[in-house]
Amino acid sequence: MKSIGAMNVQLFFATNEDPAAAGGIAKRVPEIELKKLQAIQGLEFEHYRLMGRDMPEILKGYENWATPLLPSKEILVSFQPIRKSGDKKLQMVLEYWQSKRKVFSVNPILTMGKTLYLVGPEWRKGRLILAVKIEKLNE
Amino acid sequence: MKKEKTEELFVKWIDGQLTSEEEVRVVTLFQENENLEAELQEMKSVSGSLAEEIPASVDPPYCDFFNSQLMRKVDLEIQSRTPSEMRGRQAKSFRWAWAPVGALALVLSFFAGHRISRPATVTVAQGQEEGRLIQFLPTVYFAGESLEAEVIADSDGDVSAIFVHGLAAIRDDIDFATVTTSTELPKSYARSEARRFD
Numbered sequence: 001m002k003s004i005g006a007m008n009v010q011l012f013f014a015t016n017e018d019p020a021a022a023g024g025i026a027k028r029v030p031e032i033e034l035k036k037l038q039a040i041q042g043l044e045f046e047h048y049r050l051m052g053r054d055m056p057e058i059l060k061g062y063e064n065w066a067t068p069l070l071p072s073k074e075i076l077v078s079f080q081p082i083r084k085s086g087d088k089k090l091q092m093v094l095e096y097w098q099s100k101r102k103v104f105s106v107n108p109i110l111t112m113g114k115t116l117y118l119v120g121p122e123w124r125k126g127r128l129i130l131a132v133k134i135e136k137l138n139e
Numbered sequence: 140m141k142k143e144k145t146e147e148l149f150v151k152w153i154d155g156q157l158t159s160e161e162e163v164r165v166v167t168l169f170q171e172n173e174n175l176e177a178e179l180q181e182m183k184s185v186s187g188s189l190a191e192e193i194p195a196s197v198d199p200p201y202c203d204f205f206n207s208q209l210m211r212k213v214d215l216e217i218q219s220r221t222p223s224e225m226r227g228r229q230a231k232s233f234r235w236a237w238a239p240v241g242a243l244a245l246v247l248s249f250f251a252g253h254r255i256s257r258p259a260t261v262t263v264a265q266g267q268e269e270g271r272l273i274q275f276l277p278t279v280y281f282a283g284e285s286l287e288a289e290v291i292a293d294s295d296g297d298v299s300a301i302f303v304h305g306l307a308a309i310r311d312d313i314d315f316a317t318v319t320t321s322t323e324l325p326k327s328y329a330r331s332e333a334r335r336f337d
Contacts, residue, residue, distance in 0.1 A: 023314055023315065023316050024316055025315060025316040040291070040299070040300050041291055041300075042289075042291070042300075042302060043300070043302075051315060052315070062331070063327060063331045064331070065328055065331055065332070069315045071317070072314075072315045072316070072317065073324055074309070074313060074315060075315075076324075076325070076328060078325075078327070078328070078331075096303075097325055097328075098309070099323075100323045100324060100325050101282070101325075102282050102325070103281070103282060103286075103303075103306065104279055104280060104281045104282065104286065104288070104303060105279075105280045105282075106277045106278070106279045106280070106288075106301060107277045107278060108277040108298045109277070109297070109298075111295075111297050114293075114297055114299070115299075116298055116299065116300070116301070117299065117300040117301070118300075118301050118303065119300060119301065119302040119303060120303055120306060121303075121306040121307065121308055121309050122306075122308040122309070123308060123309040123311065123313075124311050128309070
């Protein structure tokens with residue numbers, strides 16, 4: 001299997017209540033990432049926490065998986081590259097899985113370095129947000 | 140009457156596009172074959188039902204791939220036919236009329252289990268041409284729930300956020316810090332992982 005790059009999949013918790021509800025694994029969000037989250041139209045939360053991150057390889061012609069919440073596998077993301085467009089763009093099928101169940105899938109064209117935020121389900125008076133980004137794309 | 144002509148008449152009959160002259164010819168054919176009208180009526184009914192189920196404005200995703208698979212199946216079907224089968228009676232040759240119905244059924248099965256949502260709201264930076272951007276925005280497919288998606292594009296026209304509304308909340312007692320050994324994993328996950336470490 002040929003690696004054509006690497007993904008960066010992060011899971012954030014956003015809330016207007018006490019962010020400690022996220023538990024011990026939650027970490028502060030770096031300022032640069034926080035600004036990006038706060039810039040999303042329609043997403044106006046007071047606190048953001050990083051719940052986990054995974055940086056799997058993108059294998060060509062293969063259904064790849066990211067597990068941003070390890071050790072828990074409650075939330076999974078599968079992704080399969082479809083076609084490359086230029087040096088920095090890659091269309092892929094992204095699937096969001098929750099407790100063994102595929103909840104939705106989407107076929108975006110991702111640009112290397114640009115984050116796609118998937119604003120997902122509510123949890124502990126907040127909302128979970130998946131951030132998906134192509135970290136590296138081989139030539 | 141030549142077979143191709145009658146087939147064309149039948150297609151037009153199903154689509155309700157016959158001229159008055161053609162209608163007379165079809166009525167004559169109905170009189171010659173008492174089962175013909177019932178068969179065509181059934182095809183018309185199936186075709187109508189499928190058309191109602193498939194949103195006319197939604198193109199199948201990855202249509203190149205879909206079309207190539209469809210053409211491959213058609214080629215295989217043609218190759219598999221023996222000459223004796225090709226010489227079937229005219230009444231049996233009505234199978235041709237199932238081809239568009241079959242194609243529609245394939246499309247329908249492709250969408251089976253999915254509810255397709257076009258972006259409910261597309262928000263773009265001021266001054267951008269909305270129509271230009273929409274063609275690059277992704278489609279969100281849902282697995283059966285009554286969900287809605289809102290796709291947000293950035294000033295370059297790239298999708299930057301997708302809000303999924305209507306998702307069931309995750310139970311508060313679920314603690315992501317613990318190893319949830321009881322969590323069953325998707326079968327495709329296990330298959331992919333096994334393949335990766337082969």
